[in-house]
Amino acid sequence: MSALSFYRPDNERSLVSRSDIPREWPLPASVLRPSDFSRALLAGVPAASPSTGSMALDVGSGSGVIAEHLCALGYRHVLAIDSNADAVKATRQTLSTTHRSASISVVEADFAEVRGEGFELVALNPPTLPDVSWARSRNQIDLAFLSGPEGRTFLDLVINSLTTLLAPSGRFIFVHPAYLDLDRTTRLLSTGGFRCRILRTVWLSTAAFAARMESYGLAGEPLLRFAMARSGATSSASAFQHRSEHFALHVLEATHASSYRGAVSYSL
Ligand SMILES: C[S@@+](CC[C@H](N)C(=O)[O-])C[C@H]1O[C@@H](n2cnc3c(N)ncnc32)[C@H](O)[C@@H]1O
Numbered sequence: 001m002s003a004l005s006f007y008r009p010d011n012e013r014s015l016v017s018r019s020d021i022p023r024e025w026p027l028p029a030s031v032l033r034p035s036d037f038s039r040a041l042l043a044g045v046p047a048a049s050p051s052t053g054s055m056a057l058d059v060g061s062g063s064g065v066i067a068e069h070l071c072a073l074g075y076r077h078v079l080a081i082d083s084n085a086d087a088v089k090a091t092r093q094t095l096s097t098t099h100r101s102a103s104i105s106v107v108e109a110d111f112a113e114v115r116g117e118g119f120e121l122v123a124l125n126p127p128t129l130p131d132v133s134w135a136r137s138r139n140q141i142d143l144a145f146l147s148g149p150e151g152r153t154f155l156d157l158v159i160n161s162l163t164t165l166l167a168p169s170g171r172f173i174f175v176h177p178a179y180l181d182l183d184r185t186t187r188l189l190s191t192g193g194f195r196c197r198i199l200r201t202v203w204l205s206t207a208a209f210a211a212r213m214e215s216y217g218l219a220g221e222p223l224l225r226f227a228m229a230r231s232g233a234t235s236s237a238s239a240f241q242h243r244s245e246h247f248a249l250h251v252l253e254a255t256h257a258s259s260y261r262g263a264v265s266y267s268l
Pocket residue numbers: 032033034035037038041059060061062063064065066081082083084087109110111112125126127143144145154
């Protein structure tokens with residue numbers, strides 16, 4: 001973590017404690033503008049607990065919209081990382097107008113290089129689409145949408161790091177579109193010793209999401225159809241969630257199974 005750069009913004013204004021994310025968000029074309037995925041994630045992130053909620057990690061910070069929200073929710077130490085240098089600049093810019101009270105680090109790094117532990121909260125809006133050469137824009141924005149042959153390399157990498165990253169009472173909150181295999185994600189979490197629950201589900205327009213990718217120069221519509229056809233073939237649960245015009249986006253929470261405080265059953 002030698003690349004850590006500490007960043008202390010200089011006022012208390014919050015962009016997302018207002019009614020919505022502003023429409024105008026000046027960002028370079030290589031950085032994702034806050035999206036419906038970002039909004040869904042924001043709505044699922046819990047406020048910091050006064051006793052434990054001090055450290056939060058924003059993985060793949062992009063514009064900085066999630067990191068900014070974490071500061072507004074009372075996390076005292078916020079680490080934001082992104083492998084796109086333009087996104088790191090954007091996150092710093094966003095945070096430069098917020099929250100004197102939080103200590104914030106914004107780091108340019110590939111998540112694979114990040115080592116950390118004891119985070120009360122890890123927040124993730126990952127790239128979720130297959131990285132196929134015919135779909136790319138050939139710009140850094142590809143990192144925001146495409147991840148490995150199945151679209152889940154980044155998500156799986158983060159899940160596989162949770163055992164050390166998350167504090168015993170920590171929460172991993174992430175968004176998960178129906179065209180990723182939900183059964184596979186929950187199995188991976190369960191193998192790692194985590195419980196997972198759906199916090200909420202929103203339905204997003206397939207056409208609007210495709211158009212959004214196209215506005216960044218990616219082959220949005222065929223790529224989304226490709227991803228949906230793939231998941232329909234491998235997961236009946238995902239296929240069931242595809243309505244003709246919309247797809248489900250789940251907001252999921254994973255916690256260490258040993259810290260589960262739900263109903264306990266036993267027999268004598
Ligand atoms: C879908 S965007 C989310 C941006 C922002 N968190 C939001 O919700 O609007 C995913 C972000 O992850 C970053 N990213 C992708 N692969 C990464 C990696 N291996 N390590 C670090 N960041 C990565 C991308 O550059 C991009 O900014």
